[in-house]
Amino acid sequence: MDFAPGVWWYALPPLLLVFPAFVVSPTLSLLFLAAAGATLFFFRDPERTPPFSGIVSPADGTISEIRTEGDRIRVCIFMNVHDVHVVRSPDDAVVESIEHESGGYRPAFSKDSDRNEKVHVRFSDSEVTLIAGVFARRITPYVEAGDELERGERLGHIAFGSRVDALLPPEIDHADLQVEHGEKVTAGETAIADDGTTGDMEWGSQ
Template identity: 55%
Template sequence: MKFAPGGWRYAILPLLAAPFALIIGVGASAISLAVGVFVLLFFRDPERTPPLSGVVSPADGKVSVLREEGERVRLGVFMNVWNVHVIRAPFAGVVTDVEHSPGAHRPAFSKDSDRNEKVHVRLAAGELTNEDDTPEVTLIAGAFARRIFPYVDAEDRLERGERLGHIAFGSRVDVLFPPDVALDDVAVSIGERVTAGETVVLEHGAGTELETTDGIGE
């Protein structure tokens, strides 16, 4: 099984401590081993196969945000402790900017999480030329998620479903669509469970800027 970068760093201490914990008792050793295994499962990084078309979910979890912000639509996916926490590109494009925004560490399912620490990954897609209209993927820290690890830099080219980062122990990932995407175009609804890189959240044809991204830069 493949793991996200840094996963072993978090798991190695409880795994190594498990044999020595036998001095205290079998229960203590079992707990230490279970913690190590749980951490590794948290950082698991399975392969995903994107469908032939459509904008895909950036994260595993449940749709927790679906709203209009001015002329644009925001889709947010909340990840619980059982979900895979490796984030994937919802569409193909060239990274124009990776911006870190410091902030709070509120629970990712709360309204206050909009003020949490974030990393914005902006992707030039299709014919978009206006910087203000650039779609972006936002990785949001939560109450226990204190580290966001982007894998990409400006000018990197990403294919649809390609890994773009992970959040250590949490929490929420948003997609801010370009202005020509309407709320009714989104193919998922609040409370629906989605799978990163596989669940279609926007069909091709709904957003013209995202329609041609699979050939961008060629």
């Protein structure tokens, strides 16, 4: 099993306390071991195989909202604590900019989370926004301006619960959507919209 970068910053401290804690209490030692195991589980980074074509979900989770903003559609994905928190590119694209926006740490499933801390990964005609939640206090982009990404390729990670938004290209309308509110999606694999193209082959595991 692969893990997201930075996992040992979180998993190593409780792991190092397992044996010293055993001297005080076996129960306490088990709690530290469980905390380390839970952290490793949270930072897991499984391989994904993108579909032939279409715009794929950038995150694991549940569609919490689909809304129209001007001539664009925004798809919001709530990531629960048990979801994989590695974020992926919805389509083949070149990163135009990475922008950090300061904000609060409200629950990621609430509408107030629009004012949370976030990182915008912008492409020429679309955008992925990584949004912090109550426990998500670290957003780590893996990419920078100028990077060329393939559909489903990793672009960042959010530590401990959050939300990810996909602002779709302007030519995508509601008839092109392939998901609805409340639907479970998988990053890099679930098609959230039809982009009108057909693929000749799969990209393979990313």
